[in-house]
Amino acid sequence: MSIFEYNGSALVAMVGKNCFAIASDRRLGVQLQTIATDFQRIYKIHENLFIGLSGLATDAQTLYQRLVFRHKLYQLREERNMKPETFASLVSAILYEKRFGPYFCQPVIAGLGDDNKPFICTMDSIGAKELAKDFVVAGTASESLYGACEAMFKPDMEAEELFETLSQALLSSVDRDCLSGWGGHVYVV
């Protein structure tokens, strides 16, 4: 079994009209056993920036702690919050530092940049960024999520509609993946 499938995860972020939504499942498992049904995968970096970390849970937690540390330092030095694009570059650099012994995580970053313009991106475990204009997915349920999101996505959705669409896409996708599920957390900004 692949190391990325050890804990199981499903993450998706979608862009709407001056808003974004990021969602994850809530299951934490050890291969086929479920350990927790309320596991948090999406973390807030600041008011307008969220990062979700799929893959190995221990690496996700460690990576989150390192990123929060770097962001707090940035806030102290620059006296402002990081822009989402900058944060994405930071995550990419931190992941590539470990090029030959990587963190087994796939981050999904979602934030609002200047003028409330939504920004989403995902990366592989060694920091290759993939910017998208519509949606990004990560985790063991990623193939199902690709299909569901592709079929349900519409450009320029308002916040409520975006929430509904994202929830439906997430729930139907994780229902087809045995390693993720047990509900979802959705953050709409």
Added chain:
Amino acid sequence: MEGEPLIYLTCVAIAGADYCVIAADTRMSTGYSILTRDYSKICQLAEKSVMASSGFQADVRALQKVLAARHLIYQHQHNKQMSCPAMAQLLSNTLYYKRFFPYYAFNVLGGLDNEGKGCVFTYDAVGSYERVGYSSQGSGSTLIMPFLDNQLKSPSPLLLPAQDAVTPLSEPEAIDLVKTCFASATERDIYTGDKLEIVVLNANGIRRDYMELRKD
């Protein structure tokens, strides 16, 4: 793997109250190359049974030949066409006959049962089958199934009293749904594309429609 004409196609079947829709794309690919853009994977086995298969092309063809031969024998012995549930059982038995050297074929069988209601049977490579309200097989199935689940929520076959698996959608709505599914699958799956072949079985008979898909 180069040189192995595996059809990583996507096929979808939806059963309705008095119709059945089976659709598959027409691309045949091997490894990262396309062998042809115009290859039909849907085969009519009997008057009211249509099968779509993904997997290894030679095995699919051999399977179709075996089923056609068995159907002919049935017609001679019983003086009638095989019904769809009967064909479903035959297909299952044919696949399991080769349990220890299987047909590398992932099938979906669609048609009308004896009462004229739509039925869809979904198979694995060694013949395990189940009658369902909708199904998909192939490389795009992981992308399409969650969407079909969401749109067509079929009751579990374990419920009592037994509930109808067929969808309440009308025929044009089901065809639209299939087209949406394939448009989405084509975007994200490299093995799906070129053209979509839709076969519709209803009381009036059988008809084929085509729709263009992205060619990249």
